[in-house]
Amino acid sequence: MAKFRALEQGFNLVRQASLGHSIGADYTGNVISEMNHFTDNSKVLVTQLPTKGRKTIYSIIGDSFIVFCLLSLIMVIIVIRKKKAEKLIVSSNK
Structure with missing residues (x-):
């Protein structure tokens, strides 16, 4: 190694x-x-x-690429959760 x-x-x-x-x-x-x-x-x-x-x-x-990938993953998870929360709010208002 x-x-x-x-x-x-x-x-x-x-x-x-x-x-x-x-x-x-x-x-x-x-x-x-x-x-x-x-x-x-x-x-x-x-x-x-x-x-x-x-x-x-x-x-x-160095490990900058790994940190960038982790930050991107966190951002994607946050965006997906926001969209799900908005979809739930819109569907509950109907």
Whole structure:
């Protein structure tokens, strides 16, 4: 999962994961180096990753799109409830 976070944010990643598995991944999601600490004799992961990443849409706008969608949903719910309330008032006046 961390590799996908690095991809969406556009940065390079070196991570030691569970069960002794380590990876070095670049900003495009390619695994440059990996090692299992239990089976490899050297016990040291050496990798060369790029020093620069890349700007992505998600790194620029972040969670703004999610907030916009939630606000839009709330507005739609409010409009629908108002229309139902108006329809009930009109039908009760007849």
